Amino acid sequence: MIEVEVKARAPEGMADRIASLGGELVAVENHLDLYFNSPLRDFRRSDEALRIRIKEEGARLTYKGPKLDSATKSRLELTVRIDDARQMEQILCHLGFALSATVRKRRSKYSYHGLTLALDEVEGLGSFLEVEAQAEEDIDEPRRRVLKVLGELGLDESIRSSYLELLEEKRQLACIKREQI
Amino acid sequence: MIEVEVKARAPEGMADRIASLGGELVAVENHLDLYFNSPLRDFRRSDEALRIRIKEEGARLTYKGPKLDSATKSRLELTVRIDDARQMEQILCHLGFALSATVRKRRSKYSYHGLTLALDEVEGLGSFLEVEAQAEEDIDEPRRRVLKVLGELGLDESIRSSYLELLEEKRQLACIKREQI
Numbered sequence: 181m182i183e184v185e186v187k188a189r190a191p192e193g194m195a196d197r198i199a200s201l202g203g204e205l206v207a208v209e210n211h212l213d214l215y216f217n218s219p220l221r222d223f224r225r226s227d228e229a230l231r232i233r234i235k236e237e238g239a240r241l242t243y244k245g246p247k248l249d250s251a252t253k254s255r256l257e258l259t260v261r262i263d264d265a266r267q268m269e270q271i272l273c274h275l276g277f278a279l280s281a282t283v284r285k286r287r288s289k290y291s292y293h294g295l296t297l298a299l300d301e302v303e304g305l306g307s308f309l310e311v312e313a314q315a316e317e318d319i320d321e322p323r324r325r326v327l328k329v330l331g332e333l334g335l336d337e338s339i340r341s342s343y344l345e346l347l348e349e350k351r352q353l354a355c356i357k358r359e360q361i
Numbered sequence: 362m363i364e365v366e367v368k369a370r371a372p373e374g375m376a377d378r379i380a381s382l383g384g385e386l387v388a389v390e391n392h393l394d395l396y397f398n399s400p401l402r403d404f405r406r407s408d409e410a411l412r413i414r415i416k417e418e419g420a421r422l423t424y425k426g427p428k429l430d431s432a433t434k435s436r437l438e439l440t441v442r443i444d445d446a447r448q449m450e451q452i453l454c455h456l457g458f459a460l461s462a463t464v465r466k467r468r469s470k471y472s473y474h475g476l477t478l479a480l481d482e483v484e485g486l487g488s489f490l491e492v493e494a495q496a497e498e499d500i501d502e503p504r505r506r507v508l509k510v511l512g513e514l515g516l517d518e519s520i521r522s523s524y525l526e527l528l529e530e531k532r533q534l535a536c537i538k539r540e541q542i
Contacts, residue, residue: 243451258455259445261445262442264442267440268422275399
């Protein structure tokens, strides 16, 4: 399954804007995301991700492949539900994978014209909106749809960095600022 | 969790013998076991195992650490239930793990004096009995119990090789025989 996705910073009042356009709130979830790096290759360089996501309803293991185009965040996504996040974390540790970062966020999920809108409050980063579609092979049509919806919501800047990368950038920036003092 | 386990070849009539001693049949399961090898180190040498087990009731991912003593097959065992074996296989493939072997068997599971007896009909290998206990840390007492039960069942030879290793030995032996013709 390919996840076709665009992301943008969400200005204040985004939830109202989605509602006024007819988006339907389907879930509010708290995510604790544990990211792992591979002993074989640095996933930050290879643009891959391995994540355990822990939600109230349960946990999942997800692998994300490198991004497939330059305009969106579309990429291969493979997911399994798991019944025990702690055991999964230990299995990954024994296989040589190291916990590299944790991301906490509150996600409000909306259904909108057959797409999923995810309005995220990310700890340490602020508010973002992700517009998602899923595709089997051809990603051109879903890509047009997610970019169109981004425009309808008044957002044009598309961010291709993951929350993990944004948190890393923020850390690097803080170091540079400290060095300049 | 540590799995304390002994295994022996099961002679004919083993099921009757277990029943006559008061063992209670709790389940009959068909297992398809997919074993994976690591891109980091050869699990056959490091005595580790990574397995997806597919049963009628669902699938699990299991990691087994190296054996902890010389008399039994006791080892660290970490397991998570997964909802989609095919997705898990694909995730492992993208992470660099290669499918190395498949093992099919029919397992009759008995409960006996607080232990689990697994009478296995393994495709290509024949019948085996495994006596299993689970331990948190101290494995001496459960090890004594599983070895005692093995004796009560009239079995003395303890096999430390996994089904995977036994199938590999059988393949090697077949090659040697062919070379000698």
